[in-house]
Amino acid sequence: MTDDIDVFMSRLNPDMCVVTAATDTERSGCLVGFSSQCSIDPVRYVVWISKANHTYGAARAAECLAVHLLTREQHGLAAHFGGRTGDRTDKFVPAEVRWRQGYGGSVVLEDAAAWFVGVVEDRVDGGDHVGFVLRPVEWGGRSDGPLLRLADALDIPPGHPA
Numbered sequence: 685m686t687d688d689i690d691v692f693m694s695r696l697n698p699d700m701c702v703v704t705a706a707t708d709t710e711r712s713g714c715l716v717g718f719s720s721q722c723s724i725d726p727v728r729y730v731v732w733i734s735k736a737n738h739t740y741g742a743a744r745a746a747e748c749l750a751v752h753l754l755t756r757e758q759h760g761l762a763a764h765f766g767g768r769t770g771d772r773t774d775k776f777v778p779a780e781v782r783w784r785q786g787y788g789g790s791v792v793l794e795d796a797a798a799w800f801v802g803v804v805e806d807r808v809d810g811g812d813h814v815g816f817v818l819r820p821v822e823w824g825g826r827s828d829g830p831l832l833r834l835a836d837a838l839d840i841p842p843g844h845p846a
Contacts, residue, residue, distance in 0.1 A: 696834070697833050697834050698717055698718070698719070698720075698834050699719075699753060699831045699832070700716065700717055700762060700766075700832045700833060700834060700836070700837050701715075701716050701719055701731070701751050701752055701754070702716070702752040702761070702762065702766075702793060702796070703716045703719075703731050703733060703739065703743070703749055703750070703751055704749065704790065704791040704792075704793065705743040705745075705746040705749050705750075705790075705791075706746060706789050706790055707742055707745045707746055707789075708789075710742055711742070711774075711775075711776050712738055712739040712741070712742035712743070712775070713739060713765050713775050713791065714733065714737050714738070714739040714766065714843070715762050715766030715837065715840065716731050716732065716733065716751075717834050717837075718731070718732035719731040719732065722817065726819065727819070727820055728817055728818065728819060729751065729800070729802060729818045730815045730816065730817050730818070731749065731751055731815070731816050731818065732810060732813040732814065732815045732816075733814055733816065734812060734813050735812055735813065735814060736812070737843075738843075743804075744807075744814075746790075747788050747789075747803060747804060748788040748789075748790050748801050748802060748804060748818075748821070749790065749801070749802055749804060749816055749818060750786055750790045750792050750793070750799060750800070750802075751799060751800055751801075751802065751818070752792075752793045752797075752798070753796060753797045753798045753799065753825070753831055753832075754797055754832040755797045755828065755829035755830060755831060756829065756830050756831070756832050756833075756836050757829055758795065758796075758797070758832060759832065759836065759837070759840075761781070761793070761795065762832055762837050762840060763837075763840045764780065766837065766840045766843065767840045767841055767842070776791065781793065782794040786801045786822055787801040787821050787822040788801065788803070788821075790822075792824075796825060797825055797826060797827075797831065798824070798825030798827070799823060799824060799825055800821075800822065801820070801821055801822040801823070802818025802819055802820045802821065803818065803819045803821055804816050804817070805817045805818065805819045
């Protein structure tokens with residue numbers, strides 16, 4: 685049965701994004717392949733984070749999350765957040781990643797092609813992932829280069845099993 689749906693799923697090539705979460709005691713971030721605008725008026729966006737991912741714990745406790753789009757040329761930054769786990773690595777060492785504090789104490793990656801910070805409005809259990817519905821409150825970026833997509837990131841070994 686799973687093979688049948690793979691005929692559909694294998695044709696998808698979504699934009700990848702890095703989601704960061706911050707609490708009073710920790711910062712975390714991961715590469716995410718499941719995300720989408722989910723409402724036009726009011727604007728809402730949902731990011732799906734694996735329950736197995738270190739970032740999930742921080743996201744559950746955070747009031748807001750930051751979502752970052754990367755260009756294809758930023759494959760290394762995607763690998764930094766997708767190929768390591770926060771269980772063993774501080775992904776926010778200033779010598780490795782340029783970031784600043786954003787709205788509500790969020791973590792904004794300064795080199796992202798585009799980004800927004802969203803207040804968590806709702807959480808939706810989707811099985812092995814939880815959807816965080818976000819209300820954008822701060823945003824920025826630039827519009828250069830094609831975005832990093834799933835096909836561009838298939839060579840990044842996940843920090844956690846899917």
